Amino acid sequence: MLTIKNLHVKLEDEDKQILRGIDLTVPAGEVHAVMGPNGSGKSTLSYVLAGRGGYEVTQGEAHLGDVDLLDIEPEERAAAGLFLAFQYPVEIPGVGNMTFLRTAVNAQRKARGEEELSAGEFLKVIRAKAKDLKIDAEMLKRPVNVGFSGGEKKRNEILQMAMLEPKMCILDETDSGLDVDAMKLVSEGVNALRDPNRGFLVITHYQRLLDHIKPDVVHIMAGGRIIKSGGPELAMEVEVNGYVDILEGTS
């Protein structure tokens, strides 16, 4: 599904290398977690895959299926099936959540040559999915993320994911700023989307999210590289001992 080979990335405006050769493959149906200390390049990896500006790929490649991600615009990556749940979802005053979502869903359908959803069809689908995430009608009407609590913003990200039905979901520190109940709700939303045809890359600082979203593989990132990969037990090791032992063990 997602194949990253020898990915090197630096900041566009300064001579600062962030990623130094990432190799990572997420097959369909699997959940991979990426953990690592601050500044290890986790979020950069997610941004580069989604196509955010400000970075320069100096070497390597990234494919979603047979689509060369690094060659196309962010909206084309989305239409190809990539989704990034933001660590800090952006507030957009004056644009209704529903309008935003319908614009996004139909833009993707159009890009894929599918028929656009009518207002009625869209409403039916979004109501059902919003209900599962305990998102009420009022939240759908409000401007995108404006006045939302931290938990509401993250639930809104998962709602977008559910509506857009991507092939590959990247969750960037989705657990940050969530209390236990909100984390549970968000995790349930994610787990409901687990599917043999869908892959997940869950970026997180802490092991606790992985109690709810059980990963198949855990990767530890440091200094712009993946320094260790293993099963869920690797996350437990981080929880107990921190990153220091692993970092020392590999250096």
Add this chain to the structure above:
Amino acid sequence: MVVDARKITTDERLAALTLPSGGGWLGAARKNALGRLQAVGLPTRRDEYWRYTNPAPFNRATPAQGAGGPGEDPFAGMDAYVITIDGDALDLPDGAPDGVEINTLSQAAEADIHWARDLYATLEAAGSRPVSRPFAMLNSAFATGGLAIRVTGPVARPIHIRTIGGTDPILHHLIKVDADASVTVLESGTAGARSNIVTEVDVADTAAFHHIRMQGPDATQQIDTHLFARLGRSATFKSFTLSANVQLTRNEAILEIVGDDASAHVGGAAFGRGDFHHDDTVFVTHGALNGESRQVFKKVLRDGATGVFQGKILVREGAQKTDGYQISQALLLDDDAQFLAKPELEIYADDVACSHGSTTGAIDETALFYLRSRGVPRRVATDLLVLSFMAEAVEEIADEDLRAHIGAVLADWLSRH
């Protein structure tokens, strides 16, 4: 030499105009306005008030371009009483809503309607101090048509003044809203290649006046408007203007609060590209206790377009507990566009809250990426962020249905221009 240039310009412009016939109060008011205009002369670029907008296109004896088509009706499908002004033809259709009496300006003069006599050029003349407004004086002298609207009760349906056709119309509207009465006036239309429209609004104690004006989307028009209003005790005045792609616009709003507890809001959203030049010039005077005023202006500019905002709040001595707010913001979609803002506060009372702010910025790249990462193409994402930027101004429209309608028109115009 400057004075000579002004005199030559004024003489040339006046030579091309004829004082409309007819005596009575209108004839007297025209002569008075002409005298005032001749005393100050038409503006030049050297005038402080015209530093950012070149008055030359308005000074020309004839407009530079021919008339455009009638254009689309942005209020189509809305339940409103529509008065169409097509060039010199002004017919008042049957079915005016209850609570309002409408005459043409010439009818009001012929019938010697006293309230119209008392209002005509009165707010214009008062509003020309301390800053002279020569094009409004020119309008009062040479107006070729207009409406006299007296609102005597709450009017349920909006009155839509649709101005189309003509080449160089000069229109002068009078609106008097009596105590406890309320009305919504809509304005639209391409109104010829160049137009000069003055509206004087007298909002009595406890009366409410709502105004929504749509300008464009026509890239060839040149528009000069003045909106004068006087607010009595507990009166409400709300005006919102959407301008799209009009080549040259100067919208002046001169509002004076004379009664206690009154509220005056004026706002606008404008977008355009290329040789688009859009100027909002506002003067709000607080002359009574506990007044509240808001000026909210947003402009989206690209490809060399220019936006101008000159906004002033004057708080007179004794106008305590005044709450004045002013914000002007521009979103520049490329490096060529420019926004010139001159916010001013002049306060002679010591217990007031007045604030003003002005910003110029580019599109928020993080927000743009957020939208694009959801599959929204760059162009559509940019439009959504433009709508987001303009939302605060559109929010100034009080009526929920009208606000939604204008929001939809704005989105539609944006997607096509």
